[in-house]
Amino acid sequence: MTDLHRLSIRELTEGLANAKFSARELTEHYLKRIEKIDAQVNAYVTVTAEQALAQADAADALRQAGGAGVLTGVPIAHKDIFCTQGIKTTAGSKMLDNFISPYDATVVAKGKTAGLVTLGKVNMDEFAMGSTSESSYFGATKNPWALDRVPGGSSGGSAAVVAADLAPFATGTDTGGSIRQPASFCGLTGLKPTYGRVSRFGMIAYASSLDQGGPMARSAEDCAYLMNVMAGHDAKDSTSVEKDVDDYVANLNGTSLKGLRIGIPKQYFNVAGLAADVKARVEESLKKLAEMGAILVEVDLNMTEAYVPTYYLIAPAEASSNLSRYDGVRYGYRCEDPKDILDLYKRSRSEGFGAEVQRRILIGTYALSAGYYDAYYVKAQKVRRLIQQDFLKAFESVDVIAAPSAPTTAYRIGANLSPVEMYLGDIYTIAVNLAGLPAINAPVGFDKDNLPVGLQLIGNYWSESQLLSVVHQYQQATDWHTKRAAIAEENA
Ligand code: GLN
Numbered sequence: 001m002t003d004l005h006r007l008s009i010r011e012l013t014e015g016l017a018n019a020k021f022s023a024r025e026l027t028e029h030y031l032k033r034i035e036k037i038d039a040q041v042n043a044y045v046t047v048t049a050e051q052a053l054a055q056a057d058a059a060d061a062l063r064q065a066g067g068a069g070v071l072t073g074v075p076i077a078h079k080d081i082f083c084t085q086g087i088k089t090t091a092g093s094k095m096l097d098n099f100i101s102p103y104d105a106t107v108v109a110k111g112k113t114a115g116l117v118t119l120g121k122v123n124m125d126e127f128a129m130g131s132t133s134e135s136s137y138f139g140a141t142k143n144p145w146a147l148d149r150v151p152g153g154s155s156g157g158s159a160a161v162v163a164a165d166l167a168p169f170a171t172g173t174d175t176g177g178s179i180r181q182p183a184s185f186c187g188l189t190g191l192k193p194t195y196g197r198v199s200r201f202g203m204i205a206y207a208s209s210l211d212q213g214g215p216m217a218r219s220a221e222d223c224a225y226l227m228n229v230m231a232g233h234d235a236k237d238s239t240s241v242e243k244d245v246d247d248y249v250a251n252l253n254g255t256s257l258k259g260l261r262i263g264i265p266k267q268y269f270n271v272a273g274l275a276a277d278v279k280a281r282v283e284e285s286l287k288k289l290a291e292m293g294a295i296l297v298e299v300d301l302n303m304t305e306a307y308v309p310t311y312y313l314i315a316p317a318e319a320s321s322n323l324s325r326y327d328g329v330r331y332g333y334r335c336e337d338p339k340d341i342l343d344l345y346k347r348s349r350s351e352g353f354g355a356e357v358q359r360r361i362l363i364g365t366y367a368l369s370a371g372y373y374d375a376y377y378v379k380a381q382k383v384r385r386l387i388q389q390d391f392l393k394a395f396e397s398v399d400v401i402a403a404p405s406a407p408t409t410a411y412r413i414g415a416n417l418s419p420v421e422m423y424l425g426d427i428y429t430i431a432v433n434l435a436g437l438p439a440i441n442a443p444v445g446f447d448k449d450n451l452p453v454g455l456q457l458i459g460n461y462w463s464e465s466q467l468l469s470v471v472h473q474y475q476q477a478t479d480w481h482t483k484r485a486a487i488a489e490e491n492a
Contacts, residue, residue, distance in 0.1 A: 004029045005165040005488070009074065009222040012168060016063065016073045023063070023073025027056035027117050030075050032492040034119065034166050040487060041142045043151075043160040045080050047120040048087055055117040062115065071225060072115030077167035079158050080121040081128055082108050082213070083202040087118075091204045092126040092136035092154075095326050095333045095352035105202025106234045107171055107213050114229045119167050122157030126354045127323065128178055128206045130154050131422050132411060135356045140413050143186060144485040145451055149410040152182030158216045159186035165488040169217035169226050173203060175210045176311055177405070177429025180441040183216055184405035184454025187443040189471060189481060190216040191223050192429075194461050195436035196241035199234030207318035208239075210311075210433040219481045220442070220471035224248035227464060246465040255469035257292045262457075263299035263398030271304075271427055273407045277447035282404050285444035285455045289474060299394040299401065303387045304427070310387065311430035312423050313367055313380040319357075320364030326352065359419065388435040391458070400470065401458040403428045405441040409451035432458055440467040443480045452483075 004026055007015065015021050031049050038044050052075070059073035083089045083101035085108075090096045104112065111118070125135040133156025134140040141156045143149040144164040151160040155172030159182035162170050172179040174192035183190030191214045198213040205211060215226035227248040234240045264286065269279065290296050328334040328348025335351050338344035350358070367376040394401060405428055411417065417425075432439045439458040447453055459467045475481045 005033060005168070008219065009168055009217065009225045012074050013070050023056040023059040023117060024053065026073065027052050027075055027119070030119055030167065036492040037164055037487060037490060038166055040147060041144055041160045041164050042139055043122050043141050043157040043164070043166060044077070044120045045090055045123050045138050045157070046088055048118055051087070052117050052119050059115050059117060069115050071229065074116055075119045075167060076111060076116045077119050077122045077158065077161045077170040078108060079124055079155050079171050079173055081124060081173055081204045082171060083204070084108050084118070084121065087121065089121065089204070090137070091128070092124040092138060093353065093357070094137040097137065097333065099332060101202070103202060106199035106236060107203065107230050110229050116229065122161055122170060124157055125154035126357050127204070127319070128154040128173060128175055129319065129356050129360055131177070131181060131425055133157065134413065135354055137354065142413065143410045144487045145187065146410065146449070148413055149451065150185065150413055152185035152410060154178040155182050155216060159183055159188055162186070162188055162216055162218060163485055163488065165484070169215060169222050171213060171226070171230070172216045173211060173213045174433065175206045176315060176433050177426050179214050179216055180405045180429050180439060180454070180456055181426070183441040185410040185452065187452030187480070187483060187485070188216055188218060189220050189223050189440065189442050190214065191227065191440045191464060191467065192432065192438060193227070193231065193464050194438040196239055197438070197462070197464065198230045199232070199237040199240045201234055201236040205322040207315040208322060209318060210315060212433070219475050220440070220468045221249070221252060224252055224468050227468070243462065248465055248468055251465040252469055252472045255466045257289065257294050257470065257473055260294045260400070260470065261297050261398040262286065262289060262294050263297050263394050263401040265299050265301040265304070265394070265401060265403065267301050267304040268403045268428065271407055273424060274404065275408045275447065278404050278406070278408060278453050281445040281447070281453035282402070282455050285474070286402055288478065292473065292477060297398050299398055301390050301394060303383070303390045306383050306387060307427055307431045307434070308423055310380050310383045311426065311434060313376055314384060314434070316360040316364035317367045317377050318364070320361045320368060323357070323361055328352070384434045387431050391431070391435050391437060395460045400467065403456045403458065405429060405454040405456040409447045409449070409453060428456060437461060438464050438467060440471055442471040442474060445480055
């Protein structure tokens, strides 16, 4: 078969179950595509062909023996922030260029238990800091819809492999939009779960109180399959929550759109940088949801102006603490011929980290230093609480809140936005992380340059099933999620 890459996850599970194709054929098909097409998008940092074929053979054997699960033999790509035993995990950094983890992240281990076949590890902004994937030590990943554009970030490689049909779905992480924004830029569906729903064990830390893993795929249905694998309590992550998981696939039609109250935050649609095409596509998608029975209600989110300064204080503060472990001593990059211990620290860190990571470490260290801690960090934590309360108040009168995922479509590679310009692009996503809420991106059309536009739906705590269900029903009634970039149409 030449078109296995066009099949949805459900179709893949059915094809494998009915022996229309084997896990080996499917894996070989994807590996061939990667070999032919990936050089154009630069999405894979590591392709694990040999291991993938061994996993595929094991999956086929298990199926023969009657022991297969639903997803046994389905391929996946992992963001290179999830530790993989025996395979290097770089976090997009020179610092970890040669790092081979001695253990699997819980998300990776759960994938293996479910029988998923790992195709490889995919590119990202260095330590997940960025919105374009350009800060990777391994070079910029390109947007499959337009190769001179960024795929978004930090999970840009995850988005690019799915949009170019180089993996049927992928894991991503979202500290401040890094699942939703690249999903938006690449025309995909991506879910950032409630903080604590997915284990962070073995997921290289950026800002621990904000980091959360989640699925990136073509549709809500495909995401639901991956959520069924990823979600759940993990004793190895003390912030993972002991709460039953839903069957996200079974619940895909579980939420009625009739009477569903969708909040439209006034403040969000008057943001200065909001592109006209993005606004128009998002409004059209909301009109469609209203035709399907939803009720649009205006809500107030008064703290909107505080989002960017609050996030860009808290995230770097946590990053500066988390990244102190990369000292050139225990593991990671070490400079040549250090004079003494101080020289070792200084040069290992200044040679091993890129500019954006160093900028965040500097900001974060400053904000946490004695004398400034109360004025910056403590104050930001207080504002963070107000942002959360703002959402909770809105959820008293609505079921979900709608927003764009990003104010623009994909930037040009090398656009060289100033840090502040880039940070402002995170306005719609970061408050969700500060509040710990779940949110989803769904593709809802294109701008005048044929670049994808995304709608974001934000839910109350633990409402992942509801978000997936709303988007699933929208996707049953529309076909934006079925559109493919030209490169995805290329055959290997
Ligand atoms: N653009 C955000 C940042 O640079 C997104 C980070 C993320 O979600 N990992 O912090």
